[in-house]
Amino acid sequence: MHSFILLLWLVLCAVQDARQRRIANLLTLGAAALALVYLLVTGNTWLGAEAGQGGWAVLIALALTLPGFFMGRMGAGDVKLMTALGLATDGLFILEVFIGAGIVSVIWLLLAPRLWLHMSQRVRDRLENLRPDASKKLPFAPFVLVAAIPMLYWIH
Numbered sequence: 405m406h407s408f409i410l411l412l413w414l415v416l417c418a419v420q421d422a423r424q425r426r427i428a429n430l431l432t433l434g435a436a437a438l439a440l441v442y443l444l445v446t447g448n449t450w451l452g453a454e455a456g457q458g459g460w461a462v463l464i465a466l467a468l469t470l471p472g473f474f475m476g477r478m479g480a481g482d483v484k485l486m487t488a489l490g491l492a493t494d495g496l497f498i499l500e501v502f503i504g505a506g507i508v509s510v511i512w513l514l515l516a517p518r519l520w521l522h523m524s525q526r527v528r529d530r531l532e533n534l535r536p537d538a539s540k541k542l543p544f545a546p547f548v549l550v551a552a553i554p555m556l557y558w559i560h
Contacts, residue, residue: 410489410492410552416431417481418545418549422546435492449461449493465483466483489501504554520535
């Protein structure tokens with residue numbers, strides 16, 4: 405059940421990021437606050453890791469995302485998303501999802517020019533910010549979602 409709720413939250417973040425190129429603070433900071441409260445009350449992260457693992461995951465998330473933010477390659481919402489995800493999971497999960505999201509984004513950059521031509525206009529309109537020539541700074545949350553799905557499946 406916890407994995408499903410985490411997946412649902414990631415879907416909401418990914419949809420908003422893909423459509424608006426931003427993630428609302430209510431989604432990121434709200435999830436971080438809930439994950440922190442859960443961590444403090446139970447002594448475990450949302451997915452069952454020890455509290456210390458959640459702390460390490462936050463540090464790892466910040467170490468991986470802040471350089472991209474300062475270089476202008478990631479938005480503040482991406483940093484908050486990964487930090488909230490760290491509070492809810494553990495360090496290994498964050499590493500796997502971050503690496504997976506990077507791989508998925510490279511695959512998208514390679515395949516998107518060909519796939520984009522064959523998508524319906526409705527799909528292209530909804531994913532406007534992911535078009536191949538959109539920008540050098542693609543929305544990150546959709547790639548996090550795609551990378552997190554197999555990780556969540558393997559956990560439970």
